Amino acid sequence: MHFFELLVELLLMPILAFVIGLAMVLMMRRIGARIQRRVGPPVLQPIYDIIKLYSKETQISHGLMHEIGIIMAVGGYIAAETLLPVPGLDGLADKGGAVTLAYMLMIPALGMALGVGQCANPNGSIGISRALTAMLAYDIPFILVIFGVSYVYGTTNLAEMITIQQQQGVASWGIVQMPLLALTALLILPAIMGKHPFEIYVAPAEIATGPMVEMSGKFMGGLFVMQCFQLYTAGVIFTTLFLGGGLYWITFLPKIFLVVAIPMSVAYLFPRYRTEDVLRLMWKWPMLLGLIGLAVVMK
């Protein structure tokens, strides 16, 4: 029965996303380590981290909203994953679409912001202020990309985008049709993932003045889980929009890992940007590229 199939898909998609996300975290840390001439963590390190965080004895909660915030952060991503079609699993792709997804992804951010706010640590609030500013920075070029792609494919439905690209071969891939937009997306990808060099608000060095300041134990663990989803989501979106998605996992997986790996490798070469500089940067080059790209695709 179709309905039950769908239910299973919905159950499966977040789990898959989590697992792949864990692998991505590992890969990212490895890449970072290699660039810094370190060995890097072992394969199961991300899992160890999560288990460690969840099993800590001091789990300090600052109130109900603090907890709900974390739940919103994780839950939002879990829900968002069902909107992301992957090989064999379309999930709710036909019920939402790219715009819905883009907005759905703001729910975790909001959840986290609320949770941190409840912690009543002014430093946490400062971190949130920075995080939201960064979001403002990268979302504007991101939305340009979404618009361009939707316009070119004539739909906002991600599953349909994949079908179009798959049916018409590599020449119809987004990256061929609209290279400038793809480049834009690639530029802002680290920011979407909340990674180097746009991660000053969550950077370890800034922990005392970041959202994480009051996070400990399973709160931190929740955020770690969220991070896995974040990486996965960014990778899948880019792949879907520009690299033809995938009919089979075998072609799909390399694409998404590649998408995450390439910007990571380049980004580690840059120092962290200050929040204002993130804004300045994002509103300058990606915006410019995106606008030109749009002009090109719309003629």
Add this chain to the structure above:
Amino acid sequence: MTALDNLLLISAVTLVIAVLAGNSRVGGWLVTIMYALQGAALMMMSGLGYSTLTMVQSSFSIEVLSQQLLWRFDALSWFFALITIGAGLFCSWFASGEWGEKYRDNGGSLRLFHGALALNVFSMLVLLASGDLLTLFIGWELVSWASFLIMALAGGKAFGYAMRYISYAFAGAMALLGGLLLIYAEVGSFDFQSLKEAVPTMSSATLWLLVVLLTAGFGVKMAILPFHLWQAKAYAETPGPGAAFLGAISSRMGLFAFIVVIVQLIGISRLVEMKIPFTFLDAQDLLAWIAVFTIIIPTYIALRQHDARRLLAWHGVGQTGYMLLGIVIANDLGSAGGLMHVFNYATYQAMLFMVVIAVIHRTGTSNLNKLGGLFTRMPLSYLAMLVGIIGLAGLPPMNGFVSKWLIYRSLIVDGSPLLFLGAVIGTLGTILSVYKLIHNIFLGQLRVEHVAVREAPLSMVIPMMLLAAVVFVTGYFPGLVLDWTSAVQASIGIPVLAHHLGGIDMKGGLDMIWIVSVLLVGFGFGTLVFFLGGRSKRVHQLDNYAGGHFLTAETRYHYSDNFYPGLMHLIGPWYRNSFEWLERGLISAVDTLSTAMQGLYRNAHPSYLLLAVVVFALSWVIV
């Protein structure tokens, strides 16, 4: 007696009751019941909202100066009337309990307050019922002055803002009158139908003049750029639930009239034919861009506000831009989005204002730098505000998302990337701004003086909760509202949006039932994941760590002022207050002229002027 007669009659009776019994203990409740009755009367016409009925005439009609004045309801009127009466009901309910008592104790006149509110509702219904251009203007003026009345109730500072409002509003009304009379001069009648028939034959120059005049007239009420300056401050200073009411529906009357005259009668397709010389734009683009700038600029002005009411009111201005944008795009998606946004916005804006007023009621201030940490004291209010800001920011699962989604989607279909970008910039600014709102009031550290604060009284919380429920349910099942907007679309001659209970039927559509359900389930899983960890220990809110130093009860610090320093550092210089300067420039121009004229009357030798005129007149004849 038709159903419309009943409705107007009940509304008038409400006004009378409000004036007579407003001051008594039960007066507020009586009025609230009357609003409910109005709602019931409206439901007698609910066929309008579901396209089973096209029009309800009023049996009352008079002929003045050989013009037949008509009043009637169609789907559009019904839809707006629903929101109006709803807003009136909830605001009056909110005002009837403790708030009213406090207002009276502080020397306010509840009789005036309820009277003004009832007058507003009544005049809006009259406007909504207008059946020709002349009655439209009459209703328009009634509404303008009714809102002026309620704005000015607070006295003091509010007078200044109300004055500003009425200056704008009346100038706008005069532009409108000019436009309507121009129509009369061209068409020879104030009748809707004859205008519609005459539009195709009108010259482009006349139409331009018409569109500019009418848009200016309607725009002043909607506070679209460049007429946006009056609204926020005037609404913010309106006493209590009055602000909620005005914020929810008052300036939508401008949109209503815009839809009736420009969309329904003149028609957007005619606007598209009106090209702006030397550019590739046309009148529709112009309006759309005005709408987009109305989204962006007021939203970012809101971001800088320190007062919760002002912040909300400025967002109100910004949200108007979305509605106008959707309406101007005028395809099935856009117009549905614009119309639905009217409803959605009214629900959460009223609720947000109510929360802020409840906070003021308990703490005495709405200054965002003097609040904080109230979550623990007023959790239900917090919940309402959370629902409200999610709606205002346009995020799922609240209803604000659906209408914004429709507008975005229409822009994609329409292929207008820059408009889309503008709309998104507005949304992002809104998110930043509303987080600041909820953070500065409810999150962070509780101030010492607010330790004893209690949850708002039930008379306030219940309306808030009901509205929150509406916001959520219409987000879950947007089809409820889309039914009405479809009826409206049908009645104003726009392609009807295909929809179902959960959302929109189309390629790349939307099904909110699934989206919201999956989100709820996601939260459920999130909760599961969360409780997988060990038991957490609840510590005191102030048990905080900051840079190796524990913040204590003595050194309270709530990060609230200049909440986005990084952003402001970058975009701060862009706030030039250009429009304030423009306004001031205009005023000083009038002032200079006025001084000159006084000088003329005081100093000039009258004979000089006389001679100038005589010589002029004669020479003109001879030459």
Add this chain to the structure above:
Amino acid sequence: MSMEFLDGNTILYSAAFGLMLIGIGGIVISNHLMRIIFGIALLEAGANLLLLLSTYHEGASAPIIVDGIIPAMMADPVPQALVLTAIVIGVGILALALSLAIRVQRAYGTLDMREVRLRLEQEICDEAGIEMPSSSEKPAEVIKTPVNSVVQQESGS
């Protein structure tokens, strides 16, 4: 210039218009109230003359029957009656103007139109309790003498 141009009509009309012009000139150019009043008187004289001339005919006799003889061509009696009326009206107004001028002179100590205007403005502003709007041509010597605002009136007759 031919002599035909200078016929009786032309001379008489020139006199009428000339008187009016002189009167208007007096009103426009002068600042002194007395001169302005005389200007009005002259203007009125000109207008009266114009009225009288309106049906003027050379050689017509006065419209009076003397000893039962009806003259062949009688002048139009109407303008004469009108002018009689107009002159009396003018006298009345002139007298009124003079009496007002006497009072203004007594109150303000000047009959210069500009100063009278300024003092009047000052008085209005004082009464209203507002500041006088600054005027570029405010004379230096406006002395603020207390004006007995309510002048005692003739108490009945």
Add this chain to the structure above:
Amino acid sequence: MRRFTAALFLIGLGVMIAAIYQHMDFSNTALNAGQAINSVAAQETGAANFVTSVVLAYRGIDTLLELTILFTAAMIGGMVLGKRRVDAPRDPDAGFILRTGADLLFPLLLVVGLYIILHGHLTPGGGFQGGVILASAFFLPLLARPGSSINQDVISIVEGLAGATFILIGLLAMSEGYEFLSPLFDKGELGALISAGSLPVLYLAVGIKVGSELAGLLAHLAEAEAVD
């Protein structure tokens, strides 16, 4: 500069007037109310002086109004100028010659004035002209003796009654069934002193009224306190 612009305006105005004059038509005598009056006035009013007919009969209401204007002006003049203060300085008395001359002229002026008034319907002259002479008769002594004064009470009674008489004669006509101010009484013989019906009576009222008004006004002006 001011004078220059004023002069410019005046020149402009002069040119305009000249232009109008050029366009003026001096040949329209056919439709002339005056000619019509000349032909019927003798029968309708019985006055030999047609100007008097016009002043008192055809345009009687104008005359009434102009009397009212004088009345009003005198009243306002009195109101404006106010009563003289007792201690206000006075002009010195005139010399003997002037005083004696004034005394001598008084009866003479009185007689001349009355004559002109009473013959107003026959010869040039009438109530206005005679009234002015009457006024000067009463005013001359005032100039000669600045200390003396005219009794304003008497004047106000006289002027009120004279004006009322004019109106009452008009109302009398109404009570007889004619229009207001219609000529009354027997028209008599054209050219005789007692002729033209009620016109001489009206003229007498006019004369007295004009005389008293002007005398009052002049007296007020003369009484006004000298400045400086």
Add this chain to the structure above:
Amino acid sequence: MNLLVLMIALPLLAAFLLSIIDRASSFAARVIGPLVLLATAAIGLSVWSQLGDAPQAVQWGGFQAPLGITLYADQFGLLFALAMTIGTLLLWPRSTGNQLRSSSLALLLAGTGSGLALSGDLFNIYVFYELMTVVSYGLIASRGTSGSFASTLRYLVISGFGAALALAGIALVYQATGTLNLAQLAQVAPEKLNNLQGFAAFVLMLVGFGVKAELFPVNMWVPEVYATASSRVSALLAGVVSKLALLIIMRLLILVFHQPEALTVLLVLGILGVATGELAAWRARDLNRMLAFSSIGQLGVMFIALSIPGNAGIFAALAVAVHHLFLKPAMFLLAARWGGSIRRLCGAAKTSPVAAGLFVLLSLSLIGVPPLPGFWAKLLVIMPLLTLDQPLYYFAVFIILAAASLEANYLFRVVMKLYDKQPTAVPHKAHATADLATAVFLGGGLIAAVFMLVPLADRLDSIAAQATDVSTYIQTVAPQSLEGDVQ
């Protein structure tokens, strides 16, 4: 025989005899004025009731129409004659110093005004007008302050100047036509006055009679006079007297002058009047002068209305005039206690709530908020203006609308002050009962007009139609001339 002349003669008689009556009984002198006016009003009303569609003409002295002076009573003239009489009665001037003279002046004003409204002879109009001018000098000066004398003198200068010009205009008309009777003028005007001379005569008369009608630019006296005269006198002058001057111009326009240039002159001057008046009022800092300037603006609107050719213009001007007739006196009456700086008005609504509420009502009607009568009057002006479809007329519409928004601004600044809660140093005086009652009566008239809008509009329309019916005018005044020599 017609009782109509009594409307003019009785007040004059009473004025003449007032000081004599006073000698006999001061009480009688006090009551006789109002009684006479009541009587004349009754006469006027009785004539009005029997008038119907047929105007009446009365010859003073019973002489034939072109020779004697005509009194022409149509609804139009009679309306204003009644307004004058009743207006004077309502606004009976009260002078502290000299009630007797004020009463005489008031009687004279009522009589003259009625005569002016009904007169059918050009020179007679001039004489009536002069008399009314002199009476108003007296009324203004009766306040007795040095300021009132000075402003009267300045008014007199402008007025005398204008009167002389009007006289010159009459001379030009008589020169061209040889008649002064309006009916006969109406007959010959198309032939004899439709030229430069006629136009010059019109401009001269317009300027002359425009002085009282607050026509730009001969309205420089307005702010000074209204600020120095007592408020009842200001109310009379602004409310009633100015309308009579307007009525003369209307009559001249309808009957005698048909040049299109005449209309343009009216339009231009009207626009200038509205623009200068309303702009100047915007900055006025005392209520009296604000009302004075605003009255200039309103009269400007009437002139603009007059510039609309045909019946529509007269109808519109009439509507605006009648509206203003009710409104301005009431406002000036309220200003009696509220004169002076607007800043001083803080919180005046507390001491006199009725007056404040009335002021709001009047302001709303003045700026033209529906459904108050001011709106309909304004509508009547603008609708035909736009159908004329000429740039200058469009500009006039723009000016009227812009002026209305200025008006809203400055009037509601006053309203705001009235309702301001901040206390002032000087306590406010409540209004005199008579003032307030009169103002309330006038305001009540406005509200009543809202409910009787339709019959009222019909009535005004028929009045305007009667006023513009030139052939009836000619026929009523001189029935025989239609058959005979029409030159």
